[in-house]
Amino acid sequence: MENNFPSREDINNAHQQISPFIHCTPVLKSSAINEMLGLEVFFKCENFQKIGAFKIRGATNAVLKLSEEEKKYGIATHSSGNHAQAIAYSAKVNHIPAYIVMPKTAPKVKVNAVKGYGAKVVMCEPNLQAREEGLKKVVEDTGARFIHPYNDYEIISGQATAAKELIEQTDVLHIIMAPVGGGGLLAGTALSAHYFSPQTKVIAGEPKGADDAYQSFKAGSLIPSDKPNTIADGLLTSVGEKNFPIIQKFVEDIITVSDEEIVAAMRIIWERMKIIIEPSSAVPFASLIKIKENFQGQKAGIILSGGNVDLGKLPF
Amino acid sequence: MENNFPSREDINNAHQQISPFIHCTPVLKSSAINEMLGLEVFFKCENFQKIGAFKIRGATNAVLKLSEEEKKYGIATHSSGNHAQAIAYSAKVNHIPAYIVMPKTAPKVKVNAVKGYGAKVVMCEPNLQAREEGLKKVVEDTGARFIHPYNDYEIISGQATAAKELIEQTDVLHIIMAPVGGGGLLAGTALSAHYFSPQTKVIAGEPKGADDAYQSFKAGSLIPSDKPNTIADGLLTSVGEKNFPIIQKFVEDIITVSDEEIVAAMRIIWERMKIIIEPSSAVPFASLIKIKENFQGQKAGIILSGGNVDLGKLPF
Numbered sequence: 005m006e007n008n009f010p011s012r013e014d015i016n017n018a019h020q021q022i023s024p025f026i027h028c029t030p031v032l033k034s035s036a037i038n039e040m041l042g043l044e045v046f047f048k049c050e051n052f053q054k055i056g057a058f059k060i061r062g063a064t065n066a067v068l069k070l071s072e073e074e075k076k077y078g079i080a081t082h083s084s085g086n087h088a089q090a091i092a093y094s095a096k097v098n099h100i101p102a103y104i105v106m107p108k109t110a111p112k113v114k115v116n117a118v119k120g121y122g123a124k125v126v127m128c129e130p131n132l133q134a135r136e137e138g139l140k141k142v143v144e145d146t147g148a149r150f151i152h153p154y155n156d157y158e159i160i161s162g163q164a165t166a167a168k169e170l171i172e173q174t175d176v177l178h179i180i181m182a183p184v185g186g187g188g189l190l191a192g193t194a195l196s197a198h199y200f201s202p203q204t205k206v207i208a209g210e211p212k213g214a215d216d217a218y219q220s221f222k223a224g225s226l227i228p229s230d231k232p233n234t235i236a237d238g239l240l241t242s243v244g245e246k247n248f249p250i251i252q253k254f255v256e257d258i259i260t261v262s263d264e265e266i267v268a269a270m271r272i273i274w275e276r277m278k279i280i281i282e283p284s285s286a287v288p289f290a291s292l293i294k295i296k297e298n299f300q301g302q303k304a305g306i307i308l309s310g311g312n313v314d315l316g317k318l319p320f
Numbered sequence: 321m322e323n324n325f326p327s328r329e330d331i332n333n334a335h336q337q338i339s340p341f342i343h344c345t346p347v348l349k350s351s352a353i354n355e356m357l358g359l360e361v362f363f364k365c366e367n368f369q370k371i372g373a374f375k376i377r378g379a380t381n382a383v384l385k386l387s388e389e390e391k392k393y394g395i396a397t398h399s400s401g402n403h404a405q406a407i408a409y410s411a412k413v414n415h416i417p418a419y420i421v422m423p424k425t426a427p428k429v430k431v432n433a434v435k436g437y438g439a440k441v442v443m444c445e446p447n448l449q450a451r452e453e454g455l456k457k458v459v460e461d462t463g464a465r466f467i468h469p470y471n472d473y474e475i476i477s478g479q480a481t482a483a484k485e486l487i488e489q490t491d492v493l494h495i496i497m498a499p500v501g502g503g504g505l506l507a508g509t510a511l512s513a514h515y516f517s518p519q520t521k522v523i524a525g526e527p528k529g530a531d532d533a534y535q536s537f538k539a540g541s542l543i544p545s546d547k548p549n550t551i552a553d554g555l556l557t558s559v560g561e562k563n564f565p566i567i568q569k570f571v572e573d574i575i576t577v578s579d580e581e582i583v584a585a586m587r588i589i590w591e592r593m594k595i596i597i598e599p600s601s602a603v604p605f606a607s608l609i610k611i612k613e614n615f616q617g618q619k620a621g622i623i624l625s626g627g628n629v630d631l632g633k634l635p636f
Contacts, residue, residue: 278367
């Protein structure tokens, strides 16, 4: 490849390295859902993953790629979501320090989860500028390495292993669908399909209220989100610079769905499959419901990205 | 055996007969829960079973045991819960008629589910007398065979297959825990442990607000519930006459838990395992939390009986 995208070997290597630290999550099917859609759907259950989300794959890969010198100083990030837990957990497992800058407004349960993994939490004002400044100071003070949640090839190679496993666990799929926020999971999914199942098309699902990937994909250049607003709180970020060219090259299409469609899709999965997924996870399934006529009788894989919901604030 | 309890052969036979019609449900573990309790817990996930609950096991066995003559006239029951769906679904799969007497107050979603399986629904007033009279009339009018939800050896043999599978799917367990309402699942579990893993003790969990099994077990004779009231709505019924002697003989102990303990246990399973269980399913786990000190370092199996909850009425 003429670019420096992660190679087949990078993803194979990431998978081999991180496997002792992650679950090979199950692939579930539902005959009720298959009947409802008229196609066969294979759900890759990253909601059952360590920390309840795929993010531990990329974080673990990034940590394992550090030099012994870098490990001494540890890792840092700013996040109030699954990436914070992923960084904290993978640091714990690998016995290195972790520093997480979190907005004051982050739910206490998430702050406690991160602290529970032994990470040092630095509180800041709830805006991007304060988060970035807080992180800069932490990095200067500690020498920790900043691990970006998605705009990073090690992260992309790690997230790619979810689709790689899905491909290994199923017969040939006609399509694989993944959600898109910053683009770590989507870029990884697209690369894995390209290398390990080239006949499989990758289609992304994105919330209408945070549709920068869709807009950028159609325009052919990066257009960041302006005031994104969606119930799929894992997908509020805009696509990264390293992620976008991979998405442009290897993703077939991006489908957008409303919050109502996301909640309806989430409800079907909760009720029919009896598994807990977070709103962001329901986005590709909501998208598949929208385009199901194009894939009647075919096989579709869906990456259920995570299951971390606040049970006190459910949308039902 | 000197009694006419279902034999080892009855349960083996039931399992062989019903296997093509049911799921062999997975057994899941959670390292977070194991750490929390100090023992190793194996969850048998009947929430992933057809119709979302173990009840399809007994209902299918009862249907398959009917003569060709009986099949012509079909089956009937009164229920507003999982047994109604189990009877309707197993009748559909076996192409026989089904008649379900349901109280007017039953949630529309459950009535529609039963009708969706092609069963004829007969509405009645919401009290036991009206339900029994409604059922009597249906049986007289149609010649259908009444299938009792638990006070029936074919039902008990069918429900026994859940524990039989759990035993086959795990190493030797020190205890197996099941909830008790009418006693179909508990009696079946106790028989399967007795026949297939005699070193395993069976312990029941029961809601304090419907503790007739506990009272009966301690008194040595059947004492039906008086105005039972618990969030575990699948366990409101009193233990059956055929179930009680089996429970007396083969169950080690019955632990009672408050609704608060049930909801707390349910929340742990939802949050840590990302699976949906109904309140009745959380009763044995709540009971295990209570007696965990007695089983430190040991292996416990728990039958998660079902996952049919109304998402609009969650206790969180």
